[in-house]
Amino acid sequence: MIRQEKIQVPARDGYPLSVLFLSKDDAPKGVIQFHAGTVIRKEFYLKFASYLAGEGFHVYLFDYRGVGESRPVSLKGFEAGISDWGSKDAPGILDYLSTIYTDVPIHLFAHSMGGQILGLMPNWYLFDKILVSN
DSSP, X not given: OOEEEXXXXXXXXXXXXXXXXXXXXXXXXXXEEEEOOTTOOGGGGHHHHXXXXXXXXXXEEEOOTTSGGGSOSOOTTOOOOHHHIIIIIHHHHHHHHHHHOSSSOEEEEEETHHHHGGGGOTTGGGOSEEEEEO
């Protein structure tokens, strides 16, 4: 049975990001940080993420600031964009994962724009493997 847990993880500037953690086992064979495409909610990838969790990975899906459950009550006057997602949001998730998982590989699976923001991440080198899909 796949376990799902909603948590909040801060971006590098402290902005709270909504994260969905999926796992089957307590001792994973690896961790997957999942980058969504442009303005796609994390739940869109739930079936694939559940499959990966069933294969023994801990999977972390998250909504970028301004998207899904990481958006404020009102978007009026709220400024966020791809540069924030790549320089603050995705690195914040990776910072969080790298402090928890020190003895298993951390991988990136990125869809579309989620792969492009990798170039904005100052801590990209912490990924053991990277897979980008369009």
